[in-house]
Amino acid sequence: MNALLFSFVVLATFVTLCNAQCYFIPNESSASNGCKDLSGVTHELKSDWKTENCESCHCSNDGIECCNTAAIPMGYDRDKCQAVFNKETCTYTVLEKKDPLKNCTVTAWVL
16 A cells, blocks of 8 residues: 555656646547648648747647647756747757856756
């Protein structure tokens, strides 16, 4: 019984730490030949693409699933440092607020 309880506690901890940023857009009709994204663009069934917002998307019969591909810094001194996002490379850099030429140490990232 204790082993089962311990397993649930460990699983709950990992689920809490895993902050996957995904969303789903259901297809408007079941007879669809593709998926319409939030911008109104239709994508072929079973196609994959990347958005300008650093998301990886997939079109299935059910709809579109998109997930963030940029690792987000979490473990850093928020008073001393700031996260700066580069949309071209889909990456974050954590820099000192007072001296933006200096990088800050990051101990945890989430995807």
